[in-house]
Amino acid sequence: MISEICGTLIKKEQIKGISETRIKSMYERMVLLRLVEEKVADLVSQKRVFCPCHLYEGQEAVAVGVCESLVKEDYVFSTHRSHGHYLAKGGDLKAMIAELFGRGTGCSKGRGGSMHLVATDIGFPGSSAIVAGTIPISVGAALSFSIRCKRNVSVAFFGDGAANEGVFYESLNFASLRKLPVIFICENNFYTTHMPVSAMHADTDLFRKAGVFNIYSIRIDGNNVLEVFKTAKEAIERARNGDGPALIECLTYRWRGHVGPNYDIDKGLREKAELEWWMKNCPVKRIERLLVEEGILSASEIGHTKERIMDEIEEAVSFAERSPFPER
Amino acid sequence: MRRITFAQAINETFHQMMERDKSLFLIGQGVTSPWYVGTTTVGLYERFGDGRVIDTPVSENGITGAAVGAAIAGMRPVVMHPRMDFMYLAMDQIINHAGNWRYMFGDQVSVPLTVWGIINRGGEQAAQHSQAIHSMFAHAPGLKVVMPGTPYDAKGLLVSSIYDDDPVIFVDDRWLYSIEGDVPEEIYTVPIGKGVVRKEGDDITVAATSYMVHEASKAALSLKEQGIDAEVLDLRTIKPIDEGLLFDSVRKTGRLVIADGGWKTCGVAAEVSALVSENCFEYLKAPVVRVTLPDTPAPASSALEKKYYPGAGDIVRAVKNVVGRR
Numbered sequence: 001m002i003s004e005i006c007g008t009l010i011k012k013e014q015i016k017g018i019s020e021t022r023i024k025s026m027y028e029r030m031v032l033l034r035l036v037e038e039k040v041a042d043l044v045s046q047k048r049v050f051c052p053c054h055l056y057e058g059q060e061a062v063a064v065g066v067c068e069s070l071v072k073e074d075y076v077f078s079t080h081r082s083h084g085h086y087l088a089k090g091g092d093l094k095a096m097i098a099e100l101f102g103r104g105t106g107c108s109k110g111r112g113g114s115m116h117l118v119a120t121d122i123g124f125p126g127s128s129a130i131v132a133g134t135i136p137i138s139v140g141a142a143l144s145f146s147i148r149c150k151r152n153v154s155v156a157f158f159g160d161g162a163a164n165e166g167v168f169y170e171s172l173n174f175a176s177l178r179k180l181p182v183i184f185i186c187e188n189n190f191y192t193t194h195m196p197v198s199a200m201h202a203d204t205d206l207f208r209k210a211g212v213f214n215i216y217s218i219r220i221d222g223n224n225v226l227e228v229f230k231t232a233k234e235a236i237e238r239a240r241n242g243d244g245p246a247l248i249e250c251l252t253y254r255w256r257g258h259v260g261p262n263y264d265i266d267k268g269l270r271e272k273a274e275l276e277w278w279m280k281n282c283p284v285k286r287i288e289r290l291l292v293e294e295g296i297l298s299a300s301e302i303g304h305t306k307e308r309i310m311d312e313i314e315e316a317v318s319f320a321e322r323s324p325f326p327e328r
Numbered sequence: 329m330r331r332i333t334f335a336q337a338i339n340e341t342f343h344q345m346m347e348r349d350k351s352l353f354l355i356g357q358g359v360t361s362p363w364y365v366g367t368t369t370v371g372l373y374e375r376f377g378d379g380r381v382i383d384t385p386v387s388e389n390g391i392t393g394a395a396v397g398a399a400i401a402g403m404r405p406v407v408m409h410p411r412m413d414f415m416y417l418a419m420d421q422i423i424n425h426a427g428n429w430r431y432m433f434g435d436q437v438s439v440p441l442t443v444w445g446i447i448n449r450g451g452e453q454a455a456q457h458s459q460a461i462h463s464m465f466a467h468a469p470g471l472k473v474v475m476p477g478t479p480y481d482a483k484g485l486l487v488s489s490i491y492d493d494d495p496v497i498f499v500d501d502r503w504l505y506s507i508e509g510d511v512p513e514e515i516y517t518v519p520i521g522k523g524v525v526r527k528e529g530d531d532i533t534v535a536a537t538s539y540m541v542h543e544a545s546k547a548a549l550s551l552k553e554q555g556i557d558a559e560v561l562d563l564r565t566i567k568p569i570d571e572g573l574l575f576d577s578v579r580k581t582g583r584l585v586i587a588d589g590g591w592k593t594c595g596v597a598a599e600v601s602a603l604v605s606e607n608c609f610e611y612l613k614a615p616v617v618r619v620t621l622p623d624t625p626a627p628a629s630s631a632l633e634k635k636y637y638p639g640a641g642d643i644v645r646a647v648k649n650v651v652g653r654r
Contacts, residue, residue: 075401109434118433125400126433130424136390137425140397140405147353147379147403154397167420170390177385 005221006251007281010290014226020296026068026225027291030060030284032309033084036093039313040083040100041261048321049100051113056084058223058255061283062187063088065228066155066248069236070123075141075154077134078127080115081254085127085157091119097316103323110326132158132165135184139171142182142245153181153239161192163206172213172247179244183235184210186249187222193258194269210247222250223283253278329510334500337479337511338368341486342406344515346376349404352490353380355395356408356444357388364410365446366505388417392443396426396495399441404490412445412499413459426495427470442489447501447538449589450633455625462537463588463595465497466567472520473497473567477541479509481564484518492520501539501589523570525577529559532583532647535574535600537563540587540619540638547643556651566596571603578604582613585646587638592620617646 015023037057043049056063059081067076067088078085086096091107099106100114108118115129125141128134138156145152162168163186175182186207192200203209210217216238220231228250235246255275257264265272291297297305332340346352353376358364360373360383373381384391388409395407409415415422426439447460466473474489474496476482482500489496526541527548536544541562548558559577563569578584584604586597597618604616619638627636 077397107434108432108436111434112432116432118436120436125437126429128425130420133393133420133425136393136421137397137400139390140394140399141401142397143394144398144401144403147398154401167387167389167393170385170387171393173385174387174390174394178382 002251006223007277010224010226010286012290012294014224015290015294018226018229022068023291023296026064026229027287027297028305028309029064029088030225030287031306033060033063033087034284035306035309035313036087037083039317041256043100043317044261051100051102052259053100053114054081054259055254055256055261056081058278058283059187059189059252060084061225061228061287062185062222062250062252063157065225066183066185066232068229069233070153070155072122074152075123075125075138076157077125077138077141077155078117078157079131079134079159079162080127080129081159082115082117082127086117086119086124089119089124090122091117091124093312094316094319095119098320098323101320101323102325103320104326105319105323132162132168134158135162135168136171139175139180139182142175142180143178145181146178151240153183153236155183155185157185157187159192160186160188160190160197160206161200163209164192164200172210172215175245176213176215179242181239181242182245183232183239184245184247186247187252188249189252189254191254191258191270194264207247207249215245215247217247217249219249219251222252223281223286225283225287252283255279330513331508332479332511333505334479334482334507334509335366335368335505337483338486338500339370341483342369342372343375345487345490346372346380348515349490351402352404352406353382354406354408355382355384355391356410357384357386357391358410359383359408365408366502388414389421392418393421393425395441396421396439399439400429400437404440406442406444406490408444410446411448411457412461413456415443415445415461422465422471422495422497423468427468430494431470438493439495440493441495442498443495444498447499447589449501449503449637452628452630452633453626454628458626460589460621462497462499462566463590466596466599467594471495471497471567472565473499474520474565475499475538476564477504477538477562479507479511481518483511484516485520485564487515488517488520491517496520499538503539507542518564521565521568521570523561523563523565523573525573526560526562527558529557529581531557531581532585532651533559533561533577533581534585534587534643534647535561535563536587537566537596538589540589543638543640544587544643546640547647550640550644551647556647558647569600569603571607574600574603575608578608579611582611583650584612584616585619585643585650586616587619587643590620591623592618593623595620614650614652617650619643619646
């Protein structure tokens with residue numbers, strides 16, 4: 001069933017209604033998220049970065065697809081796995097890498113580390129490492145929009161594990177009661193740290209949990225950036241128009257272990273074949289293949305894009321390593 | 329000056345502040361109830377409507393988190409917990425989130441939130457409806473904790489809490505609600521972190537919090553008749569404690585009794601004692617003594633409650649022990 005949802009090619013009909021510029025821009029952002037996480041994995045392996053890093057590799061389509069419909073006055077609240085959300089919302093790369101290095105030039109001035117990124121100027125007011133912690137906070141930001149009659153939305157990104165916290169249900173209920181402009185993005189990557197979702201949830205159809213609160217909810221292929229974009233765009237527009245919250249369960253897969261650069265295969269937490277299947281159905285490759293087939297991007301353009309982004313990342317690393325440590 | 333009750337002072341503050349500041353809203357379980365919160369919220373719903381006076385489901389952590397989120401987004405919410413026992417359910421949002429947020433993000437995001445918690449001691453309400461858990465919040469970084477004991481301070485400290493750019497835990501006590509006092513009609517502030525001398529004296533300092541200030545004042549009258557001149561301090565804020573006022577008083581009297589309505593171990597009284605021993609050791613003529621709740625849960629039976637809750641008599645006995653007179 002998962003293979004039917006997440007293992008298919010992205011159909012060219014799905015491009016319809018989305019401009020080429022937009023698709024290219026989403027693709028480039030996904031490449032950025034991917035290459036950054038690969039670099040961070042190396043930095044952790046090389047013991048140049050010490051803070052715990054929960055890598056987003058494999059889940060790029062979710063953050064990019066959702067954030068594409070947001071403006072900077074909209075809020076995104078994130079979790080311990082925050083790199084992708086921060087970058088997708090438009091957070092500064094240098095400030096993020098410097099934060100991982102614990103430097104005073106970091107986005108949180110070296111006080112937050114990987115799990116606590118912030119970018120106030122682009123609507124990213126913080127990420128919490130307490131599972132489900134930012135879900136009620138997102139609801140509160142939406143409440144402030146509602147009280148002040150603003151047409152902004154608030155987005156809560158969280159994982160499948162957070163859907164087992166009591167405060168998740170409290171938040172859904174209150175958001176629905178007051179029809180708040182909040183979008184709940186549940187990234188179901190099939191593992192709550194080391195435990196499979198099926199061992200943690202009595203009902204693994206996580207999106208159904210919002211239905212009982214009369215919240216529009218849907219499960220989608222979270223590795224198809226076009227599907228994420230369209231579904232999120234519709235939900236965001238409804239929320240802006242005062243039609244209340246939505247919950248989107250995005251099926252996706254985290255390539256690395258819960259924390260750090262390893263793949264958890266050696267520890268026996270999951271099968272090698274399973275990881276390989278997801279890598280074959282990589283969200284970046286899936287959109288890349290369509291772009292090439294449709295003649296929107298050529299192989300050489302893709303190569304140049306990746307080189308340019310790698311240069312930016314190397315520059316950010318060099319900036320971080322040159323930066324001073326914080327004094328207080 | 330005009331005299332009104334503690335509850336009226338809080339009610340008036342909300343009416344005036346909500347009129348003045350459109351970013352202020354009140355949220356919590358029972359804010360529209362005629363009995364949950366005494367008379368402190370009378371008329372607010374009718375005047376400011378459902379958008380700014382929000383009665384909520386029984387979801388302490390979720391609702392407190394929503395208030396935190398609204399504060400991060402630039403509002404100045406007051407989230408009310410009609411029995412502060414239930415604030416334990418919201419500890420995650422208060423301590424992990426509101427308290428840490430500013431520091432964790434390099435001073436770039438503030439959380440101008442007031443968390444209003446009400447102590448409901450006595451009344452045969454037993455262990456889960458009568459607790460005074462203010463010291464729990466004083467322990468965690470990033471939070472200020474105020475405990476007004478008079479109608480004047482209730483208004484002034486509530487205004488200061490609302491104006492403060494960081495989270496403030498505002499703790500009052502239902503036993504204070506009918507107490508009358510002088511309260512100016514206009515909006516004013518009482519600074520957070522400043523205590524006050526309620527009665528001057530030379531023989532011993534009695535530092536008290538919230539309702540225990542009134543017990544300490546009664547004790548001081550009785551002690552005066554017995555020839556002991558006690559100085560009564562109302563701490564008003566328990567985090568940060570007004571160290572200057574405390575140390576000056578102890579350096580003058582050389583003796584200290586602390587009266588607090590919380591438990592003994594790791595409580596405010598313990599903290600005051602530690603501060604004094606660290607900073608005024610050479611001035612002390614006798615050991616510091618704490619008058620607090622015993623380290624046990626609250627009982628229901630009024631017969632047991634009489635033994636459980638300390639009052640003026642306990643303070644008098646403690647003072648006499650310290651002063652060494654009978």
